[in-house]
Amino acid sequence: MIRISLDLMGGDFGPQVVIPGAAKALDRHPDISFVLYGLKEQCDPVLAKFPKLKEKSIFHDCELAVAMDEKPSQALRRGRYISTMWRSIEAVKTGDADVAVSAGNTGALMAMAKFCLRTMANIERPAIAAIWPTLKGESIVLDVGATIGADAQQLMDFALMGGAMARALFEVERPTVGLLNVGVEEMKGQEEVKEAGRLLREANIDSLEYSGFVEGNDLGKGTVDVVVTEGFSGNIALKTAEGTAKQIGEYLRAAMSRTLLARIGYLFAKSAFDMLREKLDPSKVNGGVFLGLNGIVIKSHGGANAEGIAAAIEVGYDMAKNGLNQKIENDLKKYHAKRLPPMGPEAA
Secondary structure, eight states, X not given: OEEEEEETTOTTTTHHHHHHHHHHHHXXXXXXXXXXXXXXXXXXXXXXXXXXXXXXXXEEEOSBOOOTTOOHHHHHHHHTTTBHHHHHHHHHHHTSOSEEEEOSOHHHHHHHHHHHHOBOTTOSSOEEEEEEEETTEEEEEEOSSSSSOOOHHHHHHHHHHHHHHHHHHHOOSSOEEEEEOSOSSTTOSOHHHHHHHHHHXXXXXXXXXXEEEEOTTHHHHTOSSEEEOOHHHHHHHHHHHHHHHHHHHHHHHHHHTSSHHHHHXXXXXXXXXXXXXXXXXXXXXXXXXXXXXXXXXXXXXXXXOHHHHHHHHHHHHHHHHTTHHHHHHHHHHHHHHHHSOOOSGGGO
């Protein structure tokens, strides 16, 4: 049984969408149980519509919900110990849940997760990893917005964590990893990126295969299983991809309704357009994973519908079921053991 703590008040629509999303996830994964955190008056009427979910859940009434526009520092001061967001994360710390899921304020969620769970040993900064649809299937991109900027060692840590996530999610024994850069040539890019490339080449890590630099157009191609970058460029890439997907959808919708001939053509090609719509639907790949913490936290898009919430819950389910954090810890231990100077008479 995978136990998921769920912030019912997070996102733009709160329990009206989060609860139906949880019900969808439960239908697809009967081995899930939920620990729900919400404001009782708002959640009870919605939860009553889903008796199967209610039966597989423990509900906790909380004092407040963190607002979507609340500053992280303010949310931490006001909501520590008593908010739906904090208590859903705390459930992971206390062992009452295997993973926490929230569609709430990203900055507040990261601040609370770092404060409550703390970062793993040898990890200076956590990262948010996104699942990215590609021509070959899916890949992982990190960091997509946890922190701005990263030095070479932090990018190296991101590569290790992303590789572990790829093994947990895609069941690939040795995932390929690339560093996002302005070109594939070794002399191009910022010094931090070039230094991170050197570290990855020289580390010769058993759990991943370093494939060198990749460019922006490689994200959609699926050139590698894991793309590593810092949070500023990663977040821009993510928002650009989301905006482009919506733009293409609007173009197609307008083109297909412009003339009678176009509408007739759409009827003949409907199955192909349905497949394209499925590929472009952001709810299908919803769920950013906070990596580098002593516990698994999943961030759902704030505007996600019930299907998107279910997708985020399923990402958390997969991460917990496949031992994401244990894989990260093992990889970090192996890497840092190699970096330690030799001990004994030989070192003298």
